[in-house]
Amino acid sequence: MQAFHLLGPAPFYTNSFLLISDAGHAVIIDPAxxxxxxxxxxxxxxxxxxxxxxxxxxYDHVGSAGTLRREHKAKLYCEPVDCRGTQLLPLKAADVDSGYEEGETxxxxxxxxxxWHTPGHTEGxxxxxxxEYLFAGDTVFQGSMGRTDLEGGDDRKMEQSLRKFAKLPIPRGTQLxxxxxxxxxxxxxLDNNFYIRQALRNAKAE
Incomplete structure:
Protein backbone atom coordinates (compact mmCIF):
# COMPACT_ATOMS: atom_id res chain seq x y z
CA MET A 1 0.00 0.00 0.00
CA GLN A 2 1.02 3.57 -0.68
CA ALA A 3 -0.51 6.45 1.27
CA PHE A 4 -0.68 10.15 0.38
CA HIS A 5 -1.86 13.11 2.46
CA LEU A 6 -3.42 16.08 0.67
CA LEU A 7 -4.92 19.31 1.97
CA GLY A 8 -8.08 21.07 0.93
CA PRO A 9 -7.97 24.80 0.18
CA ALA A 10 -7.93 27.64 2.72
CA PRO A 11 -9.37 28.47 5.13
CA PHE A 12 -10.22 24.94 6.28
CA TYR A 13 -7.21 22.96 5.00
CA THR A 14 -9.20 19.76 5.31
CA ASN A 15 -7.11 16.60 5.56
CA SER A 16 -7.65 14.26 2.64
CA PHE A 17 -6.02 10.92 1.96
CA LEU A 18 -5.35 8.76 -1.08
CA LEU A 19 -4.39 5.12 -0.61
CA ILE A 20 -3.19 2.87 -3.44
CA SER A 21 -3.35 -0.90 -3.05
CA ASP A 22 -0.59 -3.23 -4.15
CA ALA A 23 -2.70 -4.04 -7.22
CA GLY A 24 -2.95 -0.35 -8.18
CA HIS A 25 -6.50 0.37 -7.06
CA ALA A 26 -6.97 3.69 -5.26
CA VAL A 27 -9.24 4.87 -2.46
CA ILE A 28 -9.79 8.52 -1.52
CA ILE A 29 -10.96 9.43 1.97
CA ASP A 30 -12.66 12.84 2.15
CA PRO A 31 -12.00 14.28 -1.35
CA ALA A 32 -11.40 17.87 -0.25
CA TYR A 59 -18.82 20.79 1.78
CA ASP A 60 -15.21 21.11 2.94
CA HIS A 61 -14.88 17.30 2.87
CA VAL A 62 -16.68 16.43 -0.37
CA GLY A 63 -15.71 19.23 -2.75
CA SER A 64 -14.19 17.00 -5.43
CA ALA A 65 -16.37 13.95 -4.82
CA GLY A 66 -18.81 14.37 -7.69
CA THR A 67 -16.21 15.16 -10.34
CA LEU A 68 -13.92 12.32 -9.28
CA ARG A 69 -16.84 9.88 -9.21
CA ARG A 70 -17.86 10.80 -12.74
CA GLU A 71 -14.34 11.07 -14.13
CA HIS A 72 -13.16 7.71 -12.81
CA LYS A 73 -16.49 5.87 -12.47
CA ALA A 74 -15.61 5.32 -8.82
CA LYS A 75 -18.07 4.15 -6.16
CA LEU A 76 -18.92 6.97 -3.76
CA TYR A 77 -19.88 6.27 -0.14
CA CYS A 78 -21.59 8.81 2.12
CA GLU A 79 -24.46 8.45 4.55
CA PRO A 80 -27.74 9.43 2.80
CA VAL A 81 -28.80 11.62 5.74
CA ASP A 82 -25.80 13.86 4.96
CA CYS A 83 -26.77 14.23 1.29
CA ARG A 84 -29.28 17.09 1.33
CA GLY A 85 -28.19 19.18 -1.63
CA THR A 86 -27.73 22.28 0.54
CA GLN A 87 -24.86 24.74 0.71
CA LEU A 88 -23.48 23.03 3.83
CA LEU A 89 -24.28 19.46 2.72
CA PRO A 90 -23.97 19.73 -1.08
CA LEU A 91 -24.12 16.07 -2.12
CA LYS A 92 -27.51 14.79 -3.24
CA ALA A 93 -28.80 11.25 -2.87
CA ALA A 94 -28.38 10.76 -6.63
CA ASP A 95 -24.68 11.65 -6.34
CA VAL A 96 -23.95 8.78 -3.95
CA ASP A 97 -23.75 5.04 -4.60
CA SER A 98 -23.97 3.75 -1.04
CA GLY A 99 -24.22 4.57 2.63
CA TYR A 100 -22.52 2.55 5.36
CA GLU A 101 -23.61 -0.40 7.47
CA GLU A 102 -22.48 -0.32 11.09
CA GLY A 103 -19.37 -2.46 11.51
CA GLU A 104 -19.15 -3.38 7.83
CA THR A 105 -15.83 -3.88 6.09
CA TRP A 116 -18.52 2.77 12.70
CA HIS A 117 -21.23 5.44 12.86
CA THR A 118 -20.36 8.45 15.04
CA PRO A 119 -23.13 11.05 14.66
CA GLY A 120 -22.88 14.35 16.48
CA HIS A 121 -20.94 16.64 14.18
CA THR A 122 -23.39 15.61 11.47
CA GLU A 123 -26.11 12.98 11.53
CA GLY A 124 -24.18 10.81 9.08
CA GLU A 132 -2.84 1.16 11.32
CA TYR A 133 -4.82 4.23 10.19
CA LEU A 134 -8.01 5.55 11.80
CA PHE A 135 -9.72 8.17 9.64
CA ALA A 136 -11.68 10.13 12.24
CA GLY A 137 -13.26 12.81 10.05
CA ASP A 138 -14.64 15.60 12.24
CA THR A 139 -15.59 13.31 15.13
CA VAL A 140 -12.28 13.55 17.01
CA PHE A 141 -9.38 15.94 16.51
CA GLN A 142 -6.09 16.05 18.36
CA GLY A 143 -7.24 17.09 21.83
CA SER A 144 -10.68 18.15 20.64
CA MET A 145 -13.89 17.12 18.89
CA GLY A 146 -16.09 18.27 16.03
CA ARG A 147 -18.42 21.19 16.60
CA THR A 148 -22.10 20.44 17.07
CA ASP A 149 -23.71 23.81 16.32
CA LEU A 150 -24.06 23.35 12.55
CA GLU A 151 -26.88 21.75 10.56
CA GLY A 152 -27.21 18.13 11.66
CA GLY A 153 -25.11 18.63 14.80
CA ASP A 154 -26.26 17.25 18.15
CA ASP A 155 -24.53 17.55 21.53
CA ARG A 156 -26.17 14.45 22.97
CA LYS A 157 -25.32 12.28 19.98
CA MET A 158 -21.74 13.54 20.00
CA GLU A 159 -21.31 12.58 23.64
CA GLN A 160 -22.67 9.12 22.88
CA SER A 161 -20.33 8.82 19.90
CA LEU A 162 -17.31 9.81 22.00
CA ARG A 163 -18.19 7.10 24.53
CA LYS A 164 -18.53 4.60 21.71
CA PHE A 165 -15.30 5.82 20.13
CA ALA A 166 -13.38 5.22 23.37
CA LYS A 167 -14.51 1.60 23.43
CA LEU A 168 -13.81 0.68 19.82
CA PRO A 169 -11.53 -2.36 19.38
CA ILE A 170 -8.64 -0.26 18.07
CA PRO A 171 -5.02 -0.61 19.27
CA ARG A 172 -3.68 2.39 21.17
CA GLY A 173 -0.83 2.82 18.71
CA THR A 174 -3.16 3.27 15.74
CA GLN A 175 -2.50 6.57 13.97
CA LEU A 176 -5.49 8.90 14.27
CA LEU A 190 -7.94 8.25 25.13
CA ASP A 191 -5.45 9.59 27.68
CA ASN A 192 -5.50 13.31 26.92
CA ASN A 193 -8.64 14.33 25.01
CA PHE A 194 -10.73 16.32 27.47
CA TYR A 195 -13.98 15.75 25.58
CA ILE A 196 -13.59 11.97 25.43
CA ARG A 197 -12.66 11.80 29.10
CA GLN A 198 -15.58 14.05 30.05
CA ALA A 199 -18.01 11.91 28.07
CA LEU A 200 -16.80 8.82 29.90
CA ARG A 201 -17.05 10.58 33.29
CA ASN A 202 -20.61 11.62 32.46
CA ALA A 203 -21.47 8.03 31.55
CA LYS A 204 -20.30 6.81 34.97
CA ALA A 205 -22.33 9.49 36.72
CA GLU A 206 -25.58 8.56 35.01
Missing part, protein backbone atom coordinates in the same frame (compact mmCIF):
# COMPACT_ATOMS: atom_id res chain seq x y z
CA UNK A 33 -8.39 18.79 -2.40
CA UNK A 34 -8.51 19.93 -6.01
CA UNK A 35 -9.34 17.24 -8.57
CA UNK A 36 -6.07 17.72 -10.44
CA UNK A 37 -4.06 16.94 -7.30
CA UNK A 38 -5.60 13.47 -7.10
CA UNK A 39 -5.34 12.94 -10.86
CA UNK A 40 -1.64 13.78 -10.76
CA UNK A 41 -0.91 11.14 -8.11
CA UNK A 42 -3.07 8.55 -9.84
CA UNK A 43 -1.30 9.13 -13.15
CA UNK A 44 2.18 9.09 -11.62
CA UNK A 45 1.49 5.75 -9.96
CA UNK A 46 -0.57 4.25 -12.79
CA UNK A 47 -3.42 3.73 -10.34
CA UNK A 48 -7.15 3.39 -10.91
CA UNK A 49 -9.52 5.19 -8.54
CA UNK A 50 -12.28 2.75 -7.59
CA UNK A 51 -13.64 4.01 -4.26
CA UNK A 52 -14.37 7.33 -2.53
CA UNK A 53 -15.18 7.27 1.20
CA UNK A 54 -16.64 10.37 2.87
CA UNK A 55 -16.56 10.54 6.66
CA UNK A 56 -19.50 12.98 6.47
CA UNK A 57 -21.17 15.30 4.00
CA UNK A 58 -19.91 18.82 4.82
CA UNK A 106 -15.28 -2.30 2.69
CA UNK A 107 -12.47 -4.16 0.91
CA UNK A 108 -10.31 -2.86 -1.93
CA UNK A 109 -7.70 -5.55 -2.48
CA UNK A 110 -5.70 -5.74 0.76
CA UNK A 111 -7.15 -2.45 2.01
CA UNK A 112 -9.99 -3.20 4.41
CA UNK A 113 -11.99 -0.32 5.91
CA UNK A 114 -14.11 -1.04 8.98
CA UNK A 115 -16.89 1.51 9.52
CA UNK A 125 -20.66 10.99 10.54
CA UNK A 126 -18.50 7.87 10.52
CA UNK A 127 -14.96 6.83 11.39
CA UNK A 128 -13.01 4.39 9.23
CA UNK A 129 -10.25 2.00 10.34
CA UNK A 130 -7.81 0.66 7.75
CA UNK A 131 -4.87 -1.23 9.20
CA UNK A 177 -5.96 10.99 11.13
CA UNK A 178 -8.58 13.70 11.76
CA UNK A 179 -10.41 15.85 9.26
CA UNK A 180 -8.44 18.94 10.33
CA UNK A 181 -5.24 19.66 12.17
CA UNK A 182 -2.38 17.51 13.37
CA UNK A 183 -2.31 13.73 13.55
CA UNK A 184 -2.38 11.82 16.82
CA UNK A 185 -2.81 8.25 18.07
CA UNK A 186 -5.73 6.43 19.57
CA UNK A 187 -3.88 6.09 22.87
CA UNK A 188 -3.02 9.79 23.05
CA UNK A 189 -6.65 10.75 22.58
Missing amino acids: AEVQEYDKILKEHNAQLTTILCTHGH IAVDELKFTV GVVLLCG LPGHGDFSTMGQE
